[in-house]
Amino acid sequence: MSKDNESLHYMDEEARRKKKMKWTIGIVAFVIFQVVQALFFVLVIMKFKSPKFRVAEFEVQTLTVGTQASPSFAMTFDAPIQIKNTNWGPFKYGVSTINFTYGGVQVGQTIIPKSKANFKSTKKINAPVALSSSALPSSSNLVSELSSGIITLNSQGEIKGKITVMFMFKKTKTSQMNCTMAINTTTKAVQSLSCK
Numbered sequence: 001m002s003k004d005n006e007s008l009h010y011m012d013e014e015a016r017r018k019k020k021m022k023w024t025i026g027i028v029a030f031v032i033f034q035v036v037q038a039l040f041f042v043l044v045i046m047k048f049k050s051p052k053f054r055v056a057e058f059e060v061q062t063l064t065v066g067t068q069a070s071p072s073f074a075m076t077f078d079a080p081i082q083i084k085n086t087n088w089g090p091f092k093y094g095v096s097t098i099n100f101t102y103g104g105v106q107v108g109q110t111i112i113p114k115s116k117a118n119f120k121s122t123k124k125i126n127a128p129v130a131l132s133s134s135a136l137p138s139s140s141n142l143v144s145e146l147s148s149g150i151i152t153l154n155s156q157g158e159i160k161g162k163i164t165v166m167f168m169f170k171k172t173k174t175s176q177m178n179c180t181m182a183i184n185t186t187t188k189a190v191q192s193l194s195c196k
């Protein structure tokens with residue numbers, strides 16, 4: 001073999017080796033990409049989470065309170081209901097009821113019509129509410145609460161619906177609402193609000 005031939009042969013080998021290396025890197029990169037994609041899919045996209053169901057702060061529209069001798073209240077407001085869907089797909093829910101209670105006794109309720117919360121978004125509904133203390137037993141602590149200028153209410157509800165990810169993966173989820181709110185009878189505003 002001449003010197004030229006030898007170096008040609010060597011360059012040939014080198015080129016083949018480089019080509020093989022490129023292929024290997026390409027295949028490994030592809031496999032890693034697939035694994036990362038699969039992990040992302042399983043750990044992020046397919047993680048079905050219960051949407052958050054709550055009431056936000058509001059202003060009472062009308063409020064009448066009774067006297068010391070005959071304590072009572074009646075009020076109306078639009079409850080700003082929020083259904084926060086953090087999933088990678090829409091949450092379609094059925095009709096449901098939110099119960100408002102005072103000292104464990106129901107004083108009113110409102111209906112949430114069936115609808116859907118889009119993927120990664122918060123559905124907001126204004127639900128009209130009318131509350132009346134007429135169902136309360138006379139033994140309730142309404143007198144002392146009213147004289148302190150606060151009405152403490154509780155709202156409870158449950159929505160059930162289906163989350164659909166990538167148009168085909170479905171899962172049924174239920175979300176509970178349990179919010180406690182204190183309404184200042186002077187300002188007619190929600191003074192404190194906490195939801196479980």
Ligand SMILES: *[C@@H]1O[C@H](CO)[C@@H](O)[C@H](O)[C@H]1NC(C)=O
Nearest residue numbers: 148149150184185186187191
């Ligand atoms: C109701 O709101 C008014 C005005 O912000 C405040 O002065 C008052 O202390 C509040 N009442 C109670 C019981 O916190």
Ligand SMILES: *[C@@H]1O[C@H](CO)[C@@H](O)[C@H](O)[C@H]1NC(C)=O
Nearest residue numbers: 097098099106109156157158
């Ligand atoms: C609301 O009250 C109704 C009765 O009026 C009851 O059947 C329903 O279970 C209550 N819902 C919740 C979420 O407490």
Ligand SMILES: *[C@@H]1O[C@H](CO)[C@@H](O)[C@H](O)[C@H]1NC(C)=O
Nearest residue numbers: 154156176177178179180196
């Ligand atoms: C709602 O939360 C209150 C406390 O804020 C708790 O006492 C009550 O048991 C809860 N109700 C439900 C149905 O989880």
